[in-house]
Amino acid sequence: MSTQYFMPTQVFAGKNCLIENAAEFAKLGSKALIVTGAHSAKACGALEDVTAALSRIGCTYTIYNQVPQNPTISCVFSGVEKAREISADYIIAIGGGSPMDAGKAIALLAKNPQLTAETLFSGSYPGGALPIAAVPTTAGTGSEVTKASILTNDAAQTKSSIANPLIFPQIAFLDGRYTEKLPLVTTVNTAIDALTHAAEGMLSCKAGMMTDCLAKEALGRIAACFPAMQSGDISPMQRSSLLAASTLAGIVIANTGTTAVHAMGYSLTYFKHIAHGRANGLIFPAFLKFMYTKVPNRVQDILVDLGCETVEQLTDIFTELLGRPEPLTLPEAEQFASIAIQSGNIKNCLIKPSQADLLNIYKASFSLE
Amino acid sequence: MSTQYFMPTQVFAGKNCLIENAAEFAKLGSKALIVTGAHSAKACGALEDVTAALSRIGCTYTIYNQVPQNPTISCVFSGVEKAREISADYIIAIGGGSPMDAGKAIALLAKNPQLTAETLFSGSYPGGALPIAAVPTTAGTGSEVTKASILTNDAAQTKSSIANPLIFPQIAFLDGRYTEKLPLVTTVNTAIDALTHAAEGMLSCKAGMMTDCLAKEALGRIAACFPAMQSGDISPMQRSSLLAASTLAGIVIANTGTTAVHAMGYSLTYFKHIAHGRANGLIFPAFLKFMYTKVPNRVQDILVDLGCETVEQLTDIFTELLGRPEPLTLPEAEQFASIAIQSGNIKNCLIKPSQADLLNIYKASFSLE
Numbered sequence: 001m002s003t004q005y006f007m008p009t010q011v012f013a014g015k016n017c018l019i020e021n022a023a024e025f026a027k028l029g030s031k032a033l034i035v036t037g038a039h040s041a042k043a044c045g046a047l048e049d050v051t052a053a054l055s056r057i058g059c060t061y062t063i064y065n066q067v068p069q070n071p072t073i074s075c076v077f078s079g080v081e082k083a084r085e086i087s088a089d090y091i092i093a094i095g096g097g098s099p100m101d102a103g104k105a106i107a108l109l110a111k112n113p114q115l116t117a118e119t120l121f122s123g124s125y126p127g128g129a130l131p132i133a134a135v136p137t138t139a140g141t142g143s144e145v146t147k148a149s150i151l152t153n154d155a156a157q158t159k160s161s162i163a164n165p166l167i168f169p170q171i172a173f174l175d176g177r178y179t180e181k182l183p184l185v186t187t188v189n190t191a192i193d194a195l196t197h198a199a200e201g202m203l204s205c206k207a208g209m210m211t212d213c214l215a216k217e218a219l220g221r222i223a224a225c226f227p228a229m230q231s232g233d234i235s236p237m238q239r240s241s242l243l244a245a246s247t248l249a250g251i252v253i254a255n256t257g258t259t260a261v262h263a264m265g266y267s268l269t270y271f272k273h274i275a276h277g278r279a280n281g282l283i284f285p286a287f288l289k290f291m292y293t294k295v296p297n298r299v300q301d302i303l304v305d306l307g308c309e310t311v312e313q314l315t316d317i318f319t320e321l322l323g324r325p326e327p328l329t330l331p332e333a334e335q336f337a338s339i340a341i342q343s344g345n346i347k348n349c350l351i352k353p354s355q356a357d358l359l360n361i362y363k364a365s366f367s368l369e
Numbered sequence: 370m371s372t373q374y375f376m377p378t379q380v381f382a383g384k385n386c387l388i389e390n391a392a393e394f395a396k397l398g399s400k401a402l403i404v405t406g407a408h409s410a411k412a413c414g415a416l417e418d419v420t421a422a423l424s425r426i427g428c429t430y431t432i433y434n435q436v437p438q439n440p441t442i443s444c445v446f447s448g449v450e451k452a453r454e455i456s457a458d459y460i461i462a463i464g465g466g467s468p469m470d471a472g473k474a475i476a477l478l479a480k481n482p483q484l485t486a487e488t489l490f491s492g493s494y495p496g497g498a499l500p501i502a503a504v505p506t507t508a509g510t511g512s513e514v515t516k517a518s519i520l521t522n523d524a525a526q527t528k529s530s531i532a533n534p535l536i537f538p539q540i541a542f543l544d545g546r547y548t549e550k551l552p553l554v555t556t557v558n559t560a561i562d563a564l565t566h567a568a569e570g571m572l573s574c575k576a577g578m579m580t581d582c583l584a585k586e587a588l589g590r591i592a593a594c595f596p597a598m599q600s601g602d603i604s605p606m607q608r609s610s611l612l613a614a615s616t617l618a619g620i621v622i623a624n625t626g627t628t629a630v631h632a633m634g635y636s637l638t639y640f641k642h643i644a645h646g647r648a649n650g651l652i653f654p655a656f657l658k659f660m661y662t663k664v665p666n667r668v669q670d671i672l673v674d675l676g677c678e679t680v681e682q683l684t685d686i687f688t689e690l691l692g693r694p695e696p697l698t699l700p701e702a703e704q705f706a707s708i709a710i711q712s713g714n715i716k717n718c719l720i721k722p723s724q725a726d727l728l729n730i731y732k733a734s735f736s737l738e
Contacts, residue, residue: 002386008377013577017371208382209586209613217582244578 003208006165007251009134009145013174013244018046018135022053024171028131029089032061035079035103037068041094044137044178050092062086064106067095070152070159070269070276071102073117079106083130090131093169096190097141097150097276100134104149104167107132121153121160134169137178139242140190140277142197142250144172152270158339159266168254174247176240184232186275187242188321191229193277194246195222196284199302200259201252203291204348211255214248219305221245226307226317260353261287263343264361267336272326282325285315286364294351325366333362372577375534376620378503378514382543382613387415387504391422393540397500398458401430404448404472406437410463413506413547419461431455433475436464439521439528439638439645440471442486448475452499459500462538465559466510466519466645469503473518473536476501490522490529503538506547508611509559509646511566511619513541521639527708528635537623543616545609553601555644556611557690560598562646563615564591565653568671569628570621572660573717580624583617588674590614595676595686629722630656632712633730636705643695651694654684655733663720694735702731 012021025032032054034047041047047063054061064082067075083091083106091110093103109115111127134144143149147168153160179187198218201211221241228234234242264287265279274282289311292299299311308314337358346352353361362368381390394401401423403416410416416432423430433451436444452460452475460479462472478484480496503513512518516537522529548556567587570580590610597603603611633656634648643651658680661668668680677683706727715721722730731737 002381002383002389004379004381004390006377006379008375010373010375011579012371012373013579014371020371021373210380210382210617213583213586213617217578248579248582 003206005208005210005255007145007168007254009169010171011145011174011247012171015175015177017175018049018173019053021173022056025054025059025092025133026057028133028170030059031086031089032059032092033079033083033086033088033106034061034063035067035091035093035106036063036065036099037095038065040096040137041065041099044181046094046135046137046178050094050135061092062088067099067102069098071098072152072154073120076102076105076109076151077117080109083110088130090133092133092135094135094137096136096138097143100136100141100143101149101151103132103134104143105151105162108149108162108164108167117155121162123164125164125166129166132167132169134172135178136172136174136243136246138182138186138190139179139239139246140193142194142246142253144169144174145247145250146254158270161344172247174243176236176243179239179243180236184229187234188229189275189277189281190246191222191225191242191277192281192284192318192321194218194242194249196261196280197249197253197258199284199288200261201249201256202302203295203298203350204256204259205350206256206348207350208255211252215252216305218245218248218252219302223306226321230320257348258345259349260340260346260358260361263340263345264336264358266343267339271332271336272328274326278322281318281322283361283365285311285318286361288314289364290353290357290361291351298350328362328366328368330368333359333366333368337362372575374577374579374624376514376537376623378538379540380514380543380616381540384544384546386544387418387542388422390542391425394423394428394461394502395426397502397539399428400455400458401428401461402448402452402455402457402475403430403432403461403463404436404475405432405434405463405468407434409465409506410434410468413550415463415504415506415547419463419504430461431457436468436471438467440467441521441523442489445471445474445478445520446486449478452479457499459502461502461504463504463506465505465507466512469505469510469512470518470520472501472503474520474531477518477531477533477536486524490531492533494533494535498535501536501538503541504547505541505543505612505615507551507555507559508548508608508615509562511563511615511622513538513543514616514619515623517623527639541616543612545605545612548608548612549605553598556603557598558644558646558650559615560591560594560611560646561650561687561690563587563611563618565630565649566618566622566627568653568657569630570618570625571671572664572667572719573625573628574719575625575717576719577624580621584621585674587614587617587621588671592675595690599689626717627714628718629709629715629727629730632709632714633705633727635712636708640701640705641695641697647691650687650691652730652734654680654687655730657683658733659722659726659730660720667719697731697735697737699737702728702735702737706731
C-alpha cells in the first residue's frame, strides 16, 4: 500500500522569529482576529510580539480572548461573530492547543456561514477558510502544523475533530521563549502529548518514511529531556528542543492521525477532567505493552528512540513524571471503552484493538480488577 | 537568526502509488502535457503507468519527449509551444532531474508569455505557473520536492536556476520500481548527488531542525547502500530507500539551497561534460576537508551519519565509487573558481570560501599541482 505525506505550513523557528518575519502577516491580509485564551498568550510574551509585529507592518487587529481549556463549539461561534464584525481577513491563533483548535474552527466557520453546531463536523466546507497564522505557547499539541481542530462536543459526549487541509495554518512561528514560564506540570503533560503523537504515528497504518523520520527525531528530543522534566530544571535550549519535537510530532499526526491512545484519552478528559496530555500518558504504557504482543519490532524501535530497553522501563519513567493515576471505576472503564471503539482514530491503528482490548488497557492503566 | 521551512508538495510513496492514486491527477485539470526525455520514462515503466492512470480517470494528454540531458532554454521554449497548442491545464514531468527541471520551467512560461530567454531567470512571474506532477525515475536530484529548475544557460556559460515557490510540484509519486533498471554508473552518480544535497544542507547557513533531521536520515540511507553500490548488486528495497533518501535530501535543499560543491560542479558539467552527480562527488571530499578546518563538529556529525570516522575514510569510499577524476588543467581550475565564486550558492555556505579556497579545492580534487 502506498503512503502519503503533506504539510504545507511555512514554519519559522528560533528566538525572535516572529518579529524578524513580521512581514509574513501582511501576506495574509490587513485585518486580523487574534484568538487566545484569557491569560497565557499575554503572560508568555507572545501576544505582545504579535501586536508589535502587526503594528510595525500596519495591520489592524482585534483580540478575542475567550477560548477556554478544551474549547467548546459555543466559544467558536462567539469567535466567528467577532471575525464577521471586523471583517477579518485572517486569524492569528496564539496559545496551547485550545486557541489553535478554536482559531482553526473560526477560520472555517467565517467562510461557511451555513454551518451549524450539527453540521460543523460534516466535512463539507465549500466556502474554504480564512488563512491562519499559529503561534504555539506550549510544546505539545503540534496543532500549528496540523489540519485538525479538536473541539468538545457535548452532543457526542466526547471530543470531535474537524480534519481538513483547509485549516492547515499558512504560517507558524516557533519561539521557545513563549514556553519558558510554563508550570512543570503543564510542561510534562504537553511533552507527553507530543511523545504520544510521535509514537502513535509510528504505530499507525498510515506511517511512511517521512513520518517515521520525524517521529524518531521527536522521540529522541523528548527522551533527552526526561531527566530535566524529572528534576524540574528545564533550560531554554531544552524548551526550544521540546517545542521543535512537538512540531515534528504534529507533522507526523497530520499525516498518520492519532490512534487508540487518543481515542481512549478523550473520555478521560471529557468525563474525568484529566488534562489531555496526562490522559494520553496514563494510557500509553499499557497500550505500548499491548502493541508489543502484536508488532514487537515496531515497539522496540520506539523504545530505542526513547532510550529504553523495555516497556517496563518506560512505564517507570511515566509513573515518575505523571504520578499516580486518578481513581476510575470498572463501569466508567466499560463506558469509555465503548465510546473509544467508535472513534475514527481506532481505524488508524496498525493493529486494530477490540473493545475488550481497550477495556483491558484501561484496567491495566488504572489498576482496576 | 530564525530558520524557515516550507515544502508544500503532496508526496505519494510506495509500489504502485501512482496507479493507486490516479484520481489525484484529476485535481490538477483535464489536459496534461507529459514532459520526458527520449527514452528512460518509457523504458522504466513510469510513462506507461502515467498514461494508464490518465486513461482510467478520463484525462487527455500529449507527450513532449524532447528534453535532453542538462536541459537547455530552447528545449523549454519548444515545450511551452506544445503546452499552448493543447491548452494544457497541467504538466506531468517524468524522469531524472532534466525532465523535471524542464517541466517546471515550461509550467512557469506557459502562464507568463512575456518571458524571454533573457528574463526567464528574473524572478518576476506575475502569471503564476501551471500545476505540476512529478514522477522521478532516478534517485538523485530531489527535484520532485523543490522549487528549483536548473537549466543550461549558454549566455552565462554555466547552469542557472529559477527558484520560486510557484514551481513546487503539487504532487510527487515515488515508486522505486522506476529506478530498478538504471545502470550502476547512473545509480552511483545520482546517489552521490543526493548525498551532497543532504550534506551541503547541513553545511548551509539556512539549516534548521527540520532540514537537519531529514538530511541525517538521507545520509544514513545512502551510506547503508555504499556496499551494494560497490558490489553493483542493489536490491529493490535498497532502490526504494535510495529514492526516499533523494526526496528527503530534495526537501533539505528546497529550504537550505545547495552550497559550494554545486557551485563548483556546474562548470565541470558545462565545460567538461562530467555528469552532475559525479561532478559534485569529485569535489565533495576536498570541500568537506576544507569545512572540517572551519566547523569540525558539524563535519563530524555528517561523517557519523555516513558511518565514517574521518574525511579520509569517506574519500576512499568516494574514490572506489567514482574512480579516477577526469584530467583538469590549472587554467581550467582557475577559470572555474572564478565562475563558481560568483554563484548564488556560495552565499548559502555556513562558512563562505574565498576564490582562492575554491581553487585549492579544485586542485585537491583533481590532483593539480
